[in-house]
Amino acid sequence: MSCEPALPALRLARRCDRLTSSLVRDILAAAVQPGTISFAGGLPAADLMPALPLATLADPALWQYGSSEGEPAYREAVAAWVGQGGLTISPQQVLALAGSQQGLDFAAKLLIDEGTPILCEGPTYVAALQTFQLFGAEVLCAPLAADGPDLAALETLLATRRPRAIYLIPCFQNPAGTCYSAEARRAVAALLDRYDTLLIEDEPYRHVSLDVDHPMTPVCALLRRAPWIYLGSFSKILWPGLRLGFLAAHPALMPHLVRLKQAADLHTQRPGQMAVAHWLASAEREADLARLREGYRARRDAMQAALERHFATLAEWQPPRGGLFFWLRLREGFEATRAVLDAALAQGVTFMPGEAFFVEGADGHRFLRLNYSHATPAQMERGLALLAACIRAHAAVPA
Amino acid sequence: MSCEPALPALRLARRCDRLTSSLVRDILAAAVQPGTISFAGGLPAADLMPALPLATLADPALWQYGSSEGEPAYREAVAAWVGQGGLTISPQQVLALAGSQQGLDFAAKLLIDEGTPILCEGPTYVAALQTFQLFGAEVLCAPLAADGPDLAALETLLATRRPRAIYLIPCFQNPAGTCYSAEARRAVAALLDRYDTLLIEDEPYRHVSLDVDHPMTPVCALLRRAPWIYLGSFSKILWPGLRLGFLAAHPALMPHLVRLKQAADLHTQRPGQMAVAHWLASAEREADLARLREGYRARRDAMQAALERHFATLAEWQPPRGGLFFWLRLREGFEATRAVLDAALAQGVTFMPGEAFFVEGADGHRFLRLNYSHATPAQMERGLALLAACIRAHAAVPA
Numbered sequence: 086m087s088c089e090p091a092l093p094a095l096r097l098a099r100r101c102d103r104l105t106s107s108l109v110r111d112i113l114a115a116a117v118q119p120g121t122i123s124f125a126g127g128l129p130a131a132d133l134m135p136a137l138p139l140a141t142l143a144d145p146a147l148w149q150y151g152s153s154e155g156e157p158a159y160r161e162a163v164a165a166w167v168g169q170g171g172l173t174i175s176p177q178q179v180l181a182l183a184g185s186q187q188g189l190d191f192a193a194k195l196l197i198d199e200g201t202p203i204l205c206e207g208p209t210y211v212a213a214l215q216t217f218q219l220f221g222a223e224v225l226c227a228p229l230a231a232d233g234p235d236l237a238a239l240e241t242l243l244a245t246r247r248p249r250a251i252y253l254i255p256c257f258q259n260p261a262g263t264c265y266s267a268e269a270r271r272a273v274a275a276l277l278d279r280y281d282t283l284l285i286e287d288e289p290y291r292h293v294s295l296d297v298d299h300p301m302t303p304v305c306a307l308l309r310r311a312p313w314i315y316l317g318s319f320s321k322i323l324w325p326g327l328r329l330g331f332l333a334a335h336p337a338l339m340p341h342l343v344r345l346k347q348a349a350d351l352h353t354q355r356p357g358q359m360a361v362a363h364w365l366a367s368a369e370r371e372a373d374l375a376r377l378r379e380g381y382r383a384r385r386d387a388m389q390a391a392l393e394r395h396f397a398t399l400a401e402w403q404p405p406r407g408g409l410f411f412w413l414r415l416r417e418g419f420e421a422t423r424a425v426l427d428a429a430l431a432q433g434v435t436f437m438p439g440e441a442f443f444v445e446g447a448d449g450h451r452f453l454r455l456n457y458s459h460a461t462p463a464q465m466e467r468g469l470a471l472l473a474a475c476i477r478a479h480a481a482v483p484a
Numbered sequence: 485m486s487c488e489p490a491l492p493a494l495r496l497a498r499r500c501d502r503l504t505s506s507l508v509r510d511i512l513a514a515a516v517q518p519g520t521i522s523f524a525g526g527l528p529a530a531d532l533m534p535a536l537p538l539a540t541l542a543d544p545a546l547w548q549y550g551s552s553e554g555e556p557a558y559r560e561a562v563a564a565w566v567g568q569g570g571l572t573i574s575p576q577q578v579l580a581l582a583g584s585q586q587g588l589d590f591a592a593k594l595l596i597d598e599g600t601p602i603l604c605e606g607p608t609y610v611a612a613l614q615t616f617q618l619f620g621a622e623v624l625c626a627p628l629a630a631d632g633p634d635l636a637a638l639e640t641l642l643a644t645r646r647p648r649a650i651y652l653i654p655c656f657q658n659p660a661g662t663c664y665s666a667e668a669r670r671a672v673a674a675l676l677d678r679y680d681t682l683l684i685e686d687e688p689y690r691h692v693s694l695d696v697d698h699p700m701t702p703v704c705a706l707l708r709r710a711p712w713i714y715l716g717s718f719s720k721i722l723w724p725g726l727r728l729g730f731l732a733a734h735p736a737l738m739p740h741l742v743r744l745k746q747a748a749d750l751h752t753q754r755p756g757q758m759a760v761a762h763w764l765a766s767a768e769r770e771a772d773l774a775r776l777r778e779g780y781r782a783r784r785d786a787m788q789a790a791l792e793r794h795f796a797t798l799a800e801w802q803p804p805r806g807g808l809f810f811w812l813r814l815r816e817g818f819e820a821t822r823a824v825l826d827a828a829l830a831q832g833v834t835f836m837p838g839e840a841f842f843v844e845g846a847d848g849h850r851f852l853r854l855n856y857s858h859a860t861p862a863q864m865e866r867g868l869a870l871l872a873a874c875i876r877a878h879a880a881v882p883a
Binding site (some may be wrong): 095096098099100101104110126128129131134137139142143146148149150151155182183184186187189190194195196197198201212214215216219220226281283301320324325326328338341344345347348350351352353354355356365368425453475 | 533550
């Protein structure tokens with residue numbers, strides 16, 4: 086009977102014990118309530134996206150099943166696009182994905198047994214953390230400094246814990262916004278080569294680059310020995326609702342990854358792949374990207390101005406040079422706890438508390454992540470004023 | 485370096501040992517060679533698919549990220565569609581999937597630890613077998629009879645091995661073509677209730693029903709106690725290249741499944757969901773389905789006629805009453821071995837050897853699966869003549 090409320094005792098896999106309701110899901114659910122001002126999610130600005138090339142979608146040849154690897158035109162266009170970013174690959178090293186999140190699922194399947202140590206940045210992308218933990222990883226964290234990981238801490242963890250893989254977001258890290266310097270990229274690559282540590286490099290934000298003046302060569306391109314998986318997404322610049330991303334990988338990993346794709350969903354939707362391939366080859370591409378960056382820059386600057394008005398005495402931060410987020414460290418005596426979040430939600434404002442991005446909470450309550458790409462300037466002004474008041478009202482009594 | 489051919493020793497998860505190259509992949513790769521007559525895959529007939537409603541895809545509101553559960557309009561339309569088939573569910577019990585294969589990935593994640601016993605039909609869908617084994621299941625098989633599973637064997641396995649779940653394809657089983665009788669459906673449901681065994685019911689072929697004269701009530705709808713997951717697909721009637729399917733499940737399982745969807749790829753592509761919802765609500769729907777069935781019936785009958793000409797002395801079979809395949813049992817002395825497959829491939833003809841569908845080979849070499857929906861009548865005539873000659877040339881010397 087389909088509506089039976091009670092159940093015989095369910096026997097589920099052990100990993101389901103780790104599939105608990107997440108703070109992030111609760112916050113994002115609250116964020117879609119009408120009237121809520123959301124700084125919580127990572128929604129790109131739909132009004133800045135190029136138009137969808139409908140004629141491409143109309144081709145009936147794309148209705149039939151396709152190949153697990155992806156459309157040849159997509160793989161070729163992506164290989165060229167990635168090559169322009171500094172990572173030289175062949176189309177045979179490209180696997181079409183239903184968004185780059187799918188690459189995290191495949192990396193977890195490829196690498197993680199119960200208890201496998203996986204090294205991440207601290208803080209790191211919450212959904213990567215959840216996926217690695219779902220598969221039973223022991224997640225270790227190397228702290229982030231201003232222009233990359235703390236190299237001494239990183240080497241100690243590589244040497245003593247021998248993680249099976251490391252997960253990094255070197256361009257406009259989520260949530261911290263860090264963009265690795267050219268020196269940090271070379272130093273990290275050398276360490277991974279020394280310890281033969283597989284690199285998972287996640288780059289959803291590479292093309293939401295606002296004012297970076299140094300080369301952002303992918304760390305994968307700097308490796309000489311260590312195997313690697315490179316994740317890319319079109320969801321921040323084109324149409325996230327179509328779910329289109331890709332991975333590129335060392336040739337020795339590709340057969341495994343293609344079989345994981347086949348087992349997961351056979352292949353990525355074909356009309357969407359062709360729409361992206363069409364855009365990548367279009368004469369409008371660079372102008373589209375310039376317009377998109379201009380739009381994001383204006384919103385980032387509006388958020389910075391509003392933050393200066395409302396948060397100068399509460400927190401310190403660097404304006405992000407790309408990506409979609411501000412990462413604020415609260416000054417002594419202030420916290421972004423669950424109580425602050427609840428108070429803000431009650432006033433119709435959401436944000437992402439820092440604790441979601443750390444493995445063990447750490448001092449996550451001292452941080453908060455604010456998205457700048459979704460709210461209007463007027464919403465920013467009102468929402469940040471309300472949020473600052475909530476934080477002040479919950480200030481810890483100084484010791 | 486991206487082109488390094490050699491690698492440091494890869495440290496992969498244990499499950500990757502089970503991710504070996506599959507016979508099926510090799511065969512399907514051969515099937516796309518130009519000039520090959522393929523009876524191997526399960527490609528639906530693209531010329532019978534309804535037109536894609538392009539105006540639906542054009543809505544810019546669908547470009548933004550969507551919900552993990554799926555579009556409300558899709559969930560409502562699917563719930564009504566499933567209800568018309570005999571399984572009454574609410575839209576909240578529907579999860580949009582990138583094809584029903586994705587439901588197998590989620591079921592495996594939800595249920596399977598290393599060594600978990602999972603019961604299937606013998607033979608069964610090869611990609612389900614591979615997914616369950618990838619996650620470490622011990623796959624058990626209950627043999628299929630003419631109108632459903634061998635009930636005595638099924639009960640013995642339920643009682644003695646206590647499988648955590650059972651995977652069934654009651655409508656036009658792949659590969660055997662079996663359509664469970666109404667009595668078999670009731671008897672199976674009663675057994676699953678008695679042993680509290682979770683049912684995964686896979687129904688990709690329900691709507692490719694050609695001449696069935698008994699009710700095909702989903703077994704899920706007949707359960708009183710046992711939990712269940714119901715998998716449905718649009719890939720056999722609409723546009724498989726868009727990757728659109730769904731699962732419905734007992735309410736207690738939905739929170740877990742939604743979180744697995746979020747971790748796997750965030751959500752299913754939105755324009756495709758809306759295209760399906762549009763078709764499900766369209767006035768043309770029943771006429772489209774009637775035309776599609778008519779087309780499949782003509783192809784099935786053409787295949788039957790060609791088989792009678794070339795295989796009458798080689799094999800026995802029942803013309804399928806739905807689905808996309810003939811399942812042939814070779815007569816004594818004949819085999820469909822890898823050697824026969826290689827000989828057929830050399831002549832430009834492919835088929836699926838029976839062994840792919842059994843866990844332990846069993847007597848799989850006595851069976852072959854032939855798809856009837858892809859080849860033209862002229863290709864059927866020529867391809868089946870060539871294949872029959874290959875089988876005769878490799879006949880075992882009678883003992």
